[in-house]
Amino acid sequence: MEELLRVSDLKLQFRSMRGVVKALDGVDLVVHEREILGLVGESGCGKTITGLAILGLLQRPQAEITGGEIIYRGEDLLTKNDGEMQSLRGREISMVFQDPLASLNPVFQVGHQIETVVRIHKGVSKRESRETTRKALAEVGLPATDETLKRYPHQFSGGMRQRVCMAMALACGSPLLIADEPTTALDVTIQAQILNLLLRLREELGVAQVIITHNVGVAAQTCDRIAVMYAGTVVEEGPVVEVLSRPRHPYTTALYQCLPHGHTASELQTIPGSVPDLISPPSGCRFHPRCKHVLDVCPTVKPKPVQVGDRHWVSCFWATGEDGAALGGDDAAKSVDDAAQRAKVTS
Amino acid sequence: MSLLQVDDLTVHFHIRRGLGKKSIDTVHAVDDISFAITEGETLALVGESGCGKSTLGRAVLQLRRPQSGKVLFDGNDLTAMRGEALRKMRRRVQLIFQDPIASLNPRRRIGDIVAEPLIIAGVKDPQKRHQMVSDVLAAVGLDPALVMGRLPHEFSGGQCQRICIARALVLNPEFIVCDEPVSALDVSIRAQILNLLEEMKTRYGLTLLFIAHDLAVVKVVSDRVAVMYLGRLCEVGPSEQLFAKPAHPYTALLIEAIPVPDPDMRPAEAIAVGEPPSPIAPPSGCRFRTRCPRADARCATEVPELRMVAAGQYAACHYPLI
Numbered sequence: 196m197e198e199l200l201r202v203s204d205l206k207l208q209f210r211s212m213r214g215v216v217k218a219l220d221g222v223d224l225v226v227h228e229r230e231i232l233g234l235v236g237e238s239g240c241g242k243t244i245t246g247l248a249i250l251g252l253l254q255r256p257q258a259e260i261t262g263g264e265i266i267y268r269g270e271d272l273l274t275k276n277d278g279e280m281q282s283l284r285g286r287e288i289s290m291v292f293q294d295p296l297a298s299l300n301p302v303f304q305v306g307h308q309i310e311t312v313v314r315i316h317k318g319v320s321k322r323e324s325r326e327t328t329r330k331a332l333a334e335v336g337l338p339a340t341d342e343t344l345k346r347y348p349h350q351f352s353g354g355m356r357q358r359v360c361m362a363m364a365l366a367c368g369s370p371l372l373i374a375d376e377p378t379t380a381l382d383v384t385i386q387a388q389i390l391n392l393l394l395r396l397r398e399e400l401g402v403a404q405v406i407i408t409h410n411v412g413v414a415a416q417t418c419d420r421i422a423v424m425y426a427g428t429v430v431e432e433g434p435v436v437e438v439l440s441r442p443r444h445p446y447t448t449a450l451y452q453c454l455p456h457g458h459t460a461s462e463l464q465t466i467p468g469s470v471p472d473l474i475s476p477p478s479g480c481r482f483h484p485r486c487k488h489v490l491d492v493c494p495t496v497k498p499k500p501v502q503v504g505d506r507h508w509v510s511c512f513w514a515t516g517e518d519g520a521a522l523g524g525d526d527a528a529k530s531v532d533d534a535a536q537r538a539k540v541t542s
Numbered sequence: 543m544s545l546l547q548v549d550d551l552t553v554h555f556h557i558r559r560g561l562g563k564k565s566i567d568t569v570h571a572v573d574d575i576s577f578a579i580t581e582g583e584t585l586a587l588v589g590e591s592g593c594g595k596s597t598l599g600r601a602v603l604q605l606r607r608p609q610s611g612k613v614l615f616d617g618n619d620l621t622a623m624r625g626e627a628l629r630k631m632r633r634r635v636q637l638i639f640q641d642p643i644a645s646l647n648p649r650r651r652i653g654d655i656v657a658e659p660l661i662i663a664g665v666k667d668p669q670k671r672h673q674m675v676s677d678v679l680a681a682v683g684l685d686p687a688l689v690m691g692r693l694p695h696e697f698s699g700g701q702c703q704r705i706c707i708a709r710a711l712v713l714n715p716e717f718i719v720c721d722e723p724v725s726a727l728d729v730s731i732r733a734q735i736l737n738l739l740e741e742m743k744t745r746y747g748l749t750l751l752f753i754a755h756d757l758a759v760v761k762v763v764s765d766r767v768a769v770m771y772l773g774r775l776c777e778v779g780p781s782e783q784l785f786a787k788p789a790h791p792y793t794a795l796l797i798e799a800i801p802v803p804d805p806d807m808r809p810a811e812a813i814a815v816g817e818p819p820s821p822i823a824p825p826s827g828c829r830f831r832t833r834c835p836r837a838d839a840r841c842a843t844e845v846p847e848l849r850m851v852a853a854g855q856y857a858a859c860h861y862p863l864i
Contacts, residue, residue: 237728352817382590382755383799385817390801390809409728412758412801416809435805453733454803455762463733463762469698470728 196227199371199403200249200288205263207241207248210256214474218244220427220481222263223500223508224405226371231397231404233414233435235450236424239470242407245424246373249405250290251280267371285316289364293376295356299348306344309363316367331366334400335359336392354385361392365402372396375407390417411454415439420506423447426471426481429500433507443503443514445486480511488513544578545717545749546602551575551611553594553601557822567822571597572608573773576848579717584743584750586764586781588757588796590818594773595753599719602751603635604628615717633663636710640722642702646694652679653690656709663713674712681745682708682738700731707738711746719751724759736763757800761785766854769793772821772829775848779855789857789864792830828860836861 207219219241226232234242247253249265251272265272267287272280284290292298300308306328313324329339335358337343348356357377364372374393378386394417396402408414414421415435422432423446431444442448452464468485471477477484483493492512500508501515509515553572556565571594579585587595601608604620613620615635623631639645646655656675665671676686682704694702703723710718723739724732740763743750754760760767761781768778769792777790788794801809816833819825828846831837838861846858 237730354817382818383757383801384590384795386801387799387809394809410801411729411803415803415805416801416807418805439803439805450729451803453729455733455736455758463737465733465737466730469700469731 196230198225199228199230199268200224200226200405201264201266202245202249203264203266205245205248205265206261207244207253207258208261209258211474216473217476218258218427218473219248220476221497222424222427222429224422224429224432225506226403226405228370229397229401229403230420231393231406231418233418233421234405234407234424235409235411235414235421237409237450237470239426239473240424241427242409242424243375246290246375246405246407249373250284250288251275251277252284252290282316285312285364285369286367287369288371288373289367289369290373290375291357291360291364291377293379295353295360295380296348298360299356301348304345304347305351305359306341306346309359309366312363313366327366328362331362332359334365334396335362336388337362352385353381354388357381357389358392361396365396365400368400370401371403371405373405373407376409377406378413379408379410386413393417411439411451423450426476427473428481428497428510429508430482430511431507431509432500433504433509437504437507443507443509444482444511445488445513446482449485449487486513543581545581545616546751547578547612547614548602549576549612549614551598551601551613552609553597553606554609569821570773570824571821572601573824574611575770575773575775576611577768577775577778579749579751581716581749582747583766584752584764586752586754586760586767587770588754588760588767589770590755590796592818592821593770594821595755595770596721598770599637599721599751599753603632603637603719605637629662633659633713634715635717635719636713636715638703638706638710638718638720638723641726642699642706643694643726645706646702648694651691651693652697652705655694656690656705656712659709659713675708678708678712679705681711681742684708698731699727700734703727703731703735704738707735707742711742714746715748717749717751719753721753722755723752725754725756732759739763757785757796769796772818772824774829775858776830777855777857777859778848779852779857783852783855787852787855787864789851789855789862790830790859791834791836791861791863793857794863828858 202222202224205219205222209216209218222245236242260273309328310324313327332343333339337358378389393404406417418435420433421435421438422429425446431438431447438447439451442451449466455463466485479494479496480498483489490512498510498512500510503509503515551572552574555569555571557567558565575598589595600606602613608621653675657671660671660674679686679689684704724735727735752763764781767781767784769776771792777793785797788797819832825832827843828841831841840860846860848856848858851857851862851864
């Protein structure tokens, strides 16, 4: 499969009143054509930020990308200017958000909202944009009638609103869809409908997807591969069957064991402690204070992703042996150079 | 012996077209619901959003007065109680809410928040209060010396839920309504809180009404499960039995719709079409019939009663699956 998107060693920080939040610390991801990648992790681990960073939707100067690259079809998106990103969004990469009501404008008819997107990105006539809109609505399973087009967001239920958002995201035929918690605001029966729809969009339109979710169950049922995030880093990325049935990273294992499903034991497994504050994150591997298998090297050196199988990477000294430790120092110096280089390019 | 018995409980909300105007519509939030909880048992109440599960929980505690029906707690009818008598009774029943951060006053210290129920209950000796608060905070896994002087914003969601649990436990109640206590929490924290609730249940001899929408969670914590749809009970039964052999098509659908963290399974195909109808104008007969694959003409005219389908398992369906 052809590589569509590659995020490598992405580093991002926010300026806040309390200090600098090191939100992303070396995110590595690969999305192939027609592939569904699940991005899972607990709240605050940087899943959404990664999605927004790919689309260039983070607010500057509060958010600052300090390293890494985002390669989409051979081009680094981080070197593009605002205008170029604007024309790329919607046409090449689209996004749907968690709360469909908040992502639609309450005072415009949904038909108008979708048509506007189509007209801006494709530069087509009003009539053509209306046709495209109808097609998009049909694709997401809504009746493509005038009545649907003329309704306002509040006249739809939650599940239908999410379908409208998806129609809007897909209307321009973008090959990559980033879905940020697309079913979290929905009930289970509606959730199953939307998940089926996401799978169908891949089958019928070949849309590659990044599904951001905190629900491992959702990822397991829809994705080909998953990337597990913890405190701003991807700790493990690989084929969903591999990662869930034979997790290599201690965090993946622990996360899976916390799930209530299928446990007959009266006591659920827990991960001791809580998610770290990213203003002063733990040194070395960010999971080390909560890790059962912590080694001497873990608190000092950040592990790099090591390939352990077909399209399967793990960032953990315990899982892959300590050989990676030697790399750590060199790479740290290199990323500083990279950042300096980038600063020159952008200025 | 059942600690709590609910008989034909009905809660309606009236929609008015302006202040003091005549009501134009009625939301049938809870309709004719009866169930009982035995001492020491955890009954889970599940259903999708808007099905009336929280309203039912609040009506049980008389936080919203029901239109009709009875709530017998330890043999006393709570719906007939007023004022001081009800306040006294409420010391024995407590409530834990979904959003732990929103349910703590941001400007009060944890020690004061947890001591508040004691003040209301008339524990006048400050030293005794301090001791009781310390004990309960230690019981929920927090260090009283560190915690009591701090404010809610200094704590994470999971810790705030521990504080809410401590506040509910400080009066040593017999019965607690937990309204989605873990749905705002992350999985790793959720497991901690579920384990804590289980531990507290044994330690304090609690009976729980556990309201949740997540069936995977319910399966772990409950002894019995009651399934609600649009204000009515569909099915009640022992947890394991109900998960293994659901009798009501809606229960079967809910179980099938849980996303299982097993990559060999794809999302449920045979999912019910459409979405729940409005509780303002619920369908006649069986309320689930508009989405049910087994529905026929009888379901439109005749309201199904809860009938026994297996030992301890009751379903309100004309054509149960077992």
